[in-house]
Amino acid sequence: MYGKFPCRQCGAIVARLRVCLLGACLLFYAELTSAQQGLTLQEASRRSVNNSPELQIFQWRLQAMEGLRQTAGLRPQLGLGIRAENLLGTGEYSGTERAEYTLSLSSIIELGGKRQSRLGVADSRYALAEIERRAQALDLLGRVTQRFVTVLALQEKLQLSQEATRLAGLLLQSVRQRVEQGATPDAERLRAQAALTQAELAHSAIEAELASGKMSLATLWGADEVDFGALSGDLYASQAARDFDALFEQVAASPAIQLLATEARLRQAELELVRSQSTSNLGWSFGVKQLEESGDSAFTAGMEIPLFSGARNKGDIKAAMAARTSVDYRKQASLLELRARLYAAWRFHQQAVAATQQLRQSVLPALEVALVQTREAYERGRYRFVDLVDAQQELLHARLAAIDAASAALLNQALIEQLTAEPLAAVDQSAPASSE
Secondary structure (H helix, E strand, O other), rough: HHHOOOOOHHHHHHHHHHHHHHHHHHHHHHHOOHHHHOOOHHOOOHHHHHHHHHHHHHHHHHHHHHHEEEEEEOOOOEEEEEEOOOOOOOOOHOOOOOOOOEEEEEEEOOOOHHHHEEEHHHHHHHHHHHHHHHHHHHHHHHHHHHHHHHHHHHHHHHHHHHHHHHHHHHHHHHHHHHHHOOOOHHHHHHHHHHHHHHHHHHHHHHHHHHHHHHHHHHHHOOOOOOOOOOOOOOOOOOOOOHHHHHHHHOOOOOOHHHHHHHHHHHHHHHHHHHHHHOOOEEEEEEEEEOOOOOOOOOEEEEEEEEOOOHHHOOHHHHHHHHHHHHHHHHHHHHHHHHHHHHHHHHHEEEEHHHHHHHHHHHHHHHHHHHHHHHHHHHOOOOOOOOHHHHHHHHHHHHHHHHHHHHHHHHHHHHHHHHHHHHOOHHHHHOOOOOOO
């Protein structure tokens, strides 16, 4: 029965989704040496697609659609009837002795292509369910990518908090030496001790946030506890997306728009089905009648044609045409909305990539050198305590900004790929660079 439906290759569709959405996303995490080192995005996506309840339900929906198509393909039912005449009347017809009986077979002849229209509606509904599954899988993979990137960024922030704790410890040591030498008041040691405690508290808070993020990721494949350790991936390896028009061409062919196009075909099929109801069916019957007076038998035949059925169907046709037209306007509105979302993601992605590069290539190296020089000058008594604290905080804030910019680049890249259902690399290979 599956061969009669469009979009039948269910497994192939899910496999294509993995290639489309994850093809470029997995490039973020190409710096891997072994699967045992941590959970990869590919493995997290595989678990989610295979075990997510929201995708498993579609197999039952498709089975239901198959059953509905079987029903739609049935031909008119035959009826067997018996009719008695001339009984329980008055006079000589008061009993059943003068009764005459007719045994007949009856059905209808469907006109106007009703059966083909019913099958067309059933096929369109099946195709719509297939596209909905693709769109749902795409949305699921997008959420997997977003939560994966979020946890990956938290891992980086955890390492940064460890570095902040280490720097706070070094600061405390330097202050203690200055206090012992009598070069600075003991109040600065107390402030350095408080800074170390605050760094430890911040580290603990990030640990809790990381544990929560891992649990949120694990729930996407139905796990009730975290069944993995660290994530494997490179937070700073995003892909470039230069040409907006090329990306938007992919949006027009994405499952989100295909869903509306398939719904339009369904509404058109429903309209054709309603129109077919305007053509009246022919009722027929054929039977054998027993003639009581002569004892003979005779064949009977009959035909029934409903009158004025077309006029009774005008309201349903009007409603079906309105439903069909509304899909076109919804498609236009969806394209406008998707264009706005894609443009915002594209611009934010460009800005985040540029910010990440500037921070890592220019800002961080300069602040690292500045911190070393400031610490040396402080130990020689040339700088104040506040100067060393400022230099240290500036470096930590810049590193945090680099992590936020890198994660923003990946999150917006994931959104672009979710909207286009294509990896950025596949688009850029054939797209010219933007002049913006």
